[in-house]
Amino acid sequence: MSKPKLALYWAASCGGCEISVLEVNEAILDVADFFDIVFWPVGLDFKYHHVEAMADGEVLLCMFNGAIRNEEQQHIAKLLRRKCQVMVAHGACACWGGIPALGNVANREEIFDRAYFTAPSVDNAEKTLPQTSTRVAEGELKLPVFFDTVYALDQVVPVEYYMPGCPPVVDQTVAVVQTVMSGDLPPAGSVVGAGSKTVCEECPREKHDEKKVKRFRRLHLCDDLDPTKCLLEQGVVCAGPATRSGCGGKCVSVNMPCRGCYGPAAGVTDQGTKLIAALAAVIDSTDPDEVQQIVDTIDDPLGYAYRFGMSSSSLRRVRTHG
Amino acid sequence: MAQFEPRIVAFLCRWCSYTGADLAGTSRLKYPPNVLPIRVMCSGRVDPTFVVNAFRKGADGVLICGCHPGDCHYNEGNYNMMRRFPLVRKLLAQFGVEPERVRLEWVSASEGDRYAEVVAEFTDEIRKLGPLEWAPMMAPPPVQTAESVVTAK
Numbered sequence: 001m002s003k004p005k006l007a008l009y010w011a012a013s014c015g016g017c018e019i020s021v022l023e024v025n026e027a028i029l030d031v032a033d034f035f036d037i038v039f040w041p042v043g044l045d046f047k048y049h050h051v052e053a054m055a056d057g058e059v060l061l062c063m064f065n066g067a068i069r070n071e072e073q074q075h076i077a078k079l080l081r082r083k084c085q086v087m088v089a090h091g092a093c094a095c096w097g098g099i100p101a102l103g104n105v106a107n108r109e110e111i112f113d114r115a116y117f118t119a120p121s122v123d124n125a126e127k128t129l130p131q132t133s134t135r136v137a138e139g140e141l142k143l144p145v146f147f148d149t150v151y152a153l154d155q156v157v158p159v160e161y162y163m164p165g166c167p168p169v170v171d172q173t174v175a176v177v178q179t180v181m182s183g184d185l186p187p188a189g190s191v192v193g194a195g196s197k198t199v200c201e202e203c204p205r206e207k208h209d210e211k212k213v214k215r216f217r218r219l220h221l222c223d224d225l226d227p228t229k230c231l232l233e234q235g236v237v238c239a240g241p242a243t244r245s246g247c248g249g250k251c252v253s254v255n256m257p258c259r260g261c262y263g264p265a266a267g268v269t270d271q272g273t274k275l276i277a278a279l280a281a282v283i284d285s286t287d288p289d290e291v292q293q294i295v296d297t298i299d300d301p302l303g304y305a306y307r308f309g310m311s312s313s314s315l316r317r318v319r320t321h322g
Numbered sequence: 323m324a325q326f327e328p329r330i331v332a333f334l335c336r337w338c339s340y341t342g343a344d345l346a347g348t349s350r351l352k353y354p355p356n357v358l359p360i361r362v363m364c365s366g367r368v369d370p371t372f373v374v375n376a377f378r379k380g381a382d383g384v385l386i387c388g389c390h391p392g393d394c395h396y397n398e399g400n401y402n403m404m405r406r407f408p409l410v411r412k413l414l415a416q417f418g419v420e421p422e423r424v425r426l427e428w429v430s431a432s433e434g435d436r437y438a439e440v441v442a443e444f445t446d447e448i449r450k451l452g453p454l455e456w457a458p459m460m461a462p463p464p465v466q467t468a469e470s471v472v473t474a475k
Contacts, residue, residue: 068463071464074463074466078466145464147463147464149463151462151463155462155463156462269371270374270375272413273369273370273371273373273374273410273413274369274370274371276370276406276409276410276413277369277370277406279409280402281405286391286398286401288404288408291407295408295409295412298409300416301409301413301416302413305413313374314371314374314377314378315374315377315378315417315419315456315459316459316460317459318416318417318418319417319418319419319456319459320418320458320459
């Protein structure tokens with residue numbers, strides 16, 4: 001009997017999820033034993049036409065990381081969706097847009113302008129811009145269309161499971177693949193490889209539920225942080241109260257505030273607005289002017305609120321009209 | 323062209339402001355019909371998620387009314403809303419939504435006239451700002467065509 005097939009793909013991502021798959025170390029041998037890996041751009045030399053040649057539904061599992069930023073990524077997402085039975089949004093970018101989705105504060109024109117003209121390191125006297133189609137002596141060269149907006153995987157194709165993290169922690173990756181190998185699958189739509197509460201539940205720091213913040217502080221400007229106490233109560237923006245558990249509190253254990261890569265907790269639709277509410281809750285003032293002053297010490301609420309979730313946030317992107 | 327009629331969602335606290343709105347009605351005060359009132363137990367119950375969802379689903383403005391500071395039925399629910407408010411405004415501004423589209427007012431149960439005034443003033447302000455029209459921001463990615471699909475070989 002032939003082995004079940006596994007496909008892995010990366011779209012708009014940094015490659016960290018791919019590396020985290022390799023980080024399972026020798027367990028990758030069990031995976032390769034159980035599965036026939038048929039597509040994995042970072043690890044194996046298969047081409048798109050190999051995938052196109054497969055029968056629909058022939059691949060059991062597709063682990064898709066990265067957001068959808070251009071036409072090629074959308075095309076491959078749709079192709080793999082046809083070929084696979086179980087589609088897993090692997091990592092924060094596939095789940096909700098991730099870091100690339102912070103590009104939703106701008107549009108294509110603004111991004112190209114910055115990347116090809118105005119960034120200080122750019123030397124582009126001829127004002128060359130990438131074109132979707134260019135004529136050269138050898139024929140026509142084409143590039144995929146770059147979208148104005150970055151999309152999460154499930155905004156392009158249906159997704160069975162969501163596996164959060166930037167990247168997902170290794171034990172969770174192993175557990176998810178083992179679950180698929182066991183054949184005992186959770187209901188479609190489930191978040192897999194994570195907890196259901198918040199990072200605060202896993203955080204070893206002492207919390208007092210007291211309002212005591214008179215100003216918010218950037219981490220690199222703090223030299224007096226108490227390593228045993230809640231970061232938020234010390235005025236450092238920590239996404240723990242708005243973020244799903246499952247990572248084991250790795251960042252907060254080493255004096256690093258949670259950045260929110262495990263996404264919204266169970267039952268929460270918008271991680272960012274939950275963080276906004278949590279930040280407001282530690283402000284120590286009942287005077288509107290003073291509250292405003294304290295809020296003004298946070299320069300970029302959007303960046304904190306939607307560092308990993310802009311595509312799936314309630315408003316998805318900044319306004320481009322009016 | 324017909325005059326733009328703003329759609330405003332108002333979250334009214336059950337103890338003070340909703341009763342104030344009721345009083346405006348029973349007193350037969352005239353005010354613009356542009357407000358969709360939603361009764362909440364406390365202004366402190368108004369999660370910032372409600373505000374962004376209202377805008378996403380077509381609201382042009384969001385009004386939040388609660389008890390005056392010190393008068394909260396739950397002692398400090400309205401203070402919770404007061405602390406959230408500037409952060410919500412700042413977040414909305416980053417999304418390109420004019421911060422003036424969300425407003426926080428204290429309206430007691432006896433202030434029917436004040437409720438009518440606030441609604442009239444806010445409706446006027448939103449009318450000047452014009453429609454928000456968030457739906458196009460939520461559009462799916464462009465449809466792919468044989469022409470547009472380019473893949474590496």
